[in-house]
Amino acid sequence: MTPGAEQRAAELDAAWGRLMVAAQGGNRVAYERLLRDCVPLIRRVARSQRVHPDTVDDVVQDVLLTVHRALQTYDPLRSFSAWLAAIAQRRSIDALRRHGRRDKREVYAPIDYENHADATATWHEEGTADMRGALVRIAVDELPAGQREAIELLAMRQLSLDEAARSTGKTTGALKVNMHRALRTLRTRFGGNVE
Amino acid sequence: MSLPLDDLIGQLGASLRPVRRLPGPLVRTGTWLGIVAGLGLVLACFAKLDAIAHRLASVPDMWMAVAGAALTAILAAVATFELSLPDRHPAWALLPIPGLALWIGATGLGCLRHWVIPDMHPATMRDTGDCFSFIVGLSIPLSIVTVMMIRRACPLRPGLTAAVGGLAVSAAAATLLTLFHPYDASAIDMLVHVVAVSLVVLANRAMGGWVLSPKPSLPRL
Numbered sequence: 001m002t003p004g005a006e007q008r009a010a011e012l013d014a015a016w017g018r019l020m021v022a023a024q025g026g027n028r029v030a031y032e033r034l035l036r037d038c039v040p041l042i043r044r045v046a047r048s049q050r051v052h053p054d055t056v057d058d059v060v061q062d063v064l065l066t067v068h069r070a071l072q073t074y075d076p077l078r079s080f081s082a083w084l085a086a087i088a089q090r091r092s093i094d095a096l097r098r099h100g101r102r103d104k105r106e107v108y109a110p111i112d113y114e115n116h117a118d119a120t121a122t123w124h125e126e127g128t129a130d131m132r133g134a135l136v137r138i139a140v141d142e143l144p145a146g147q148r149e150a151i152e153l154l155a156m157r158q159l160s161l162d163e164a165a166r167s168t169g170k171t172t173g174a175l176k177v178n179m180h181r182a183l184r185t186l187r188t189r190f191g192g193n194v195e
Numbered sequence: 196m197s198l199p200l201d202d203l204i205g206q207l208g209a210s211l212r213p214v215r216r217l218p219g220p221l222v223r224t225g226t227w228l229g230i231v232a233g234l235g236l237v238l239a240c241f242a243k244l245d246a247i248a249h250r251l252a253s254v255p256d257m258w259m260a261v262a263g264a265a266l267t268a269i270l271a272a273v274a275t276f277e278l279s280l281p282d283r284h285p286a287w288a289l290l291p292i293p294g295l296a297l298w299i300g301a302t303g304l305g306c307l308r309h310w311v312i313p314d315m316h317p318a319t320m321r322d323t324g325d326c327f328s329f330i331v332g333l334s335i336p337l338s339i340v341t342v343m344m345i346r347r348a349c350p351l352r353p354g355l356t357a358a359v360g361g362l363a364v365s366a367a368a369a370t371l372l373t374l375f376h377p378y379d380a381s382a383i384d385m386l387v388h389v390v391a392v393s394l395v396v397l398a399n400r401a402m403g404g405w406v407l408s409p410k411p412s413l414p415r416l
Contacts, residue, residue, distance in 0.1 A: 026213035035204045061203060068207045070281045070349035072214040086282035090351045173206025177199035 009081070016080040024071055035064055041081065042088045049092035052099060057181065058146050061174060062091045098145055139189050143182050150178035151186075217347055220276035227272050230340060231367045234333075235374075242374035251373075256304040263298030264370040270294045271363035275341065278356040279348035288359050291366075298366070306382050323387040326372060330391040333368035334361070338395070342403045350407055357403025358396050365395035 016034060023031035039060055046059040066087050074083055140151055153164040154175065161172040168175070217223075251258045271291040277283045341360040350356040369388060 023211065024214050024216060026211060028208045028211050031211050032204050032208040035207060036201075039200065057200070060200065064203060064207060066281055066349065066351070068210075071211075072217045073280050073282075073348050075216070075219060083282045086284075087351070090281070094351075171203075171206050171210070173203045177203050180199045 013079050013081045016084075017076055020071075020074050020080050021076050024074065035067070038067075038084055039064075041084060045085050045088035046092045046095070049089060049096065051092045051095050055095050055099060055144050058144050059088070059092050059095045061146065061177060062095070063088045065171070065174060066091060136186070139186055140182075143185060146174075146178045147182035147185065150175050151182040154179050220273070220280060223276045223344055224269075224272045227276070227341065227344060227363075228269065231268070231337070231371075234337075235371050238371055238374055244374075247374060254305075256301050257373075259301035260298060260305060261370060261373045263294055263296075263301050264366050264373075266294030267291050267298050268294075268363050268366035268370055271359050271366060275345060275356060275360040275363055276348075278352065278359060279345040279350045281349045281351050285352055285355060288355055291359070291362055294366070295362075298369075302385050302388065306385055323384050326376065326384065327387050327391045329372050329375065330365055330368045330388070331395060333371060334364045334391075334395040337364040337367060338399055338403065342399075342406055346407060353407035354400050354404035357407055358400035360403060361396035361399025362392070364399065365392040368395075 016038065019030045019034040019037075023034055042060045042063045043056055046056045047053075051059055063084070067084065070087070074080065140148055140156075143151065149168060150164070153159045153167060154161070159167065161175060164170075164175050165172045218226075251261065270293070274287045274290040277287040277290075278285070338361065341364055342357065345356060345360065369392065
């Protein structure tokens with residue numbers, strides 16, 4: 001890093017540190033600005049840890065929630081960037097482990113499944129309600145954990161946002177974000193025809 | 196940035212409340228050690244200090260075993276309060292190893308001395324039962340104190356943090372046990388110590404990890 005870039009990084013770190021101290025004092029504007037500003041750093045750390053691109057947004061969300069819970073642990077004498085990067089690194093490793101466990105447990109073979117009952121059946125031509133349900137189920141199972149959880153609780157079990165939030169310990173905002181992403185992923189998967 | 200992320204940030208901002216900054220890990224370690232020392236002073240009122248001092252001075256491996264247990268308690272306490280912070284590396288969990296090695300090594304040496312020197316007075320089964328009860332009994336309130344002290348932090352590895360906390364607690368209890376331990380180390384005594392410490396560590400990992408976890412487990416369909 002050049003001396004100029006180092007100085008800019010140090011100035012940015014000091015500015016973030018000041019925003020964090022203000023957030024610890026309850027300043028909502030400073031807090032929201034800080035969270036928005038630090039998203040690119042979280043994404044960069046997640047990518048450097050080789051988190052799958054589909055999961056990077058989940059890591060960002062996890063890190064923001066962790067920062068929210070850990071607000072009182074930040075020491076202004078330490079670098080905010082280093083503090084945040086360490087949290088992002090740990091959460092990225094958690095995401096990689098979750099992903100690894102899922103890959104070990106589940107086999108991605110949608111063609112095999114679709115061809116099992118009737119090799120000629122397709123979604124558009126002869127799909128029955130059962131087949132459609134099975135395909136949706138497979139697509140839901142392949143969603144990242146956070147998105148799968150939101151769709152299972154809010155769409156399949158028809159829980160209210162508050163009930164789902166109580167059940168998972170997540171905020172209603174986090175659940176809405178996951179639900180939105182899950183629906184977007186499913187729409188893409190089914191060519192924009194799934195409601 | 197996508198709108199949903201903005202929504203999340205808005206929600207987090209809306210739920211922001213002023214927070215009291217957590218004291219540094221060394222300050223919290225000092226407080227914890229102060230509580231243990233206070234407990235030790237209370238227990239010392241009921242112990243025969245002259246006899247204990249004489250025994251520690253005359254049997255070097257016993258002195259070393261006590262020093263090892265105390266060092267384990269101190270290092271494990273430092274590691275616990277470091278691990279309780281979200282930005283600390285899990286390798287902090289390795290910090291108590293030197294103390295643990297000294298503790299186990301010196302206790303093993305005591306057992307060896309019992310085998311080669313006649314006329315020693317090793318602990319009987321009843322004595323070792325008392326040791327077990329003392330370590331486990333004293334570890335319960337200390338574990339509660341420890342979990343309360345790390346609960347306000349935000350450990351990203353709750354189980355590991357609680358397990359190291361359990362080691363700190365059980366090592367502190369074993370150190371204080373010296374005040375009421377008027378017999379020489381034996382293999383069965385050492386085994387009982389190992390079982391008691393392991394039990395406390397595992398119980399802390401299970402219970403403490405559960406208490407410190409930020410959210411309940413996800414219900415699956």
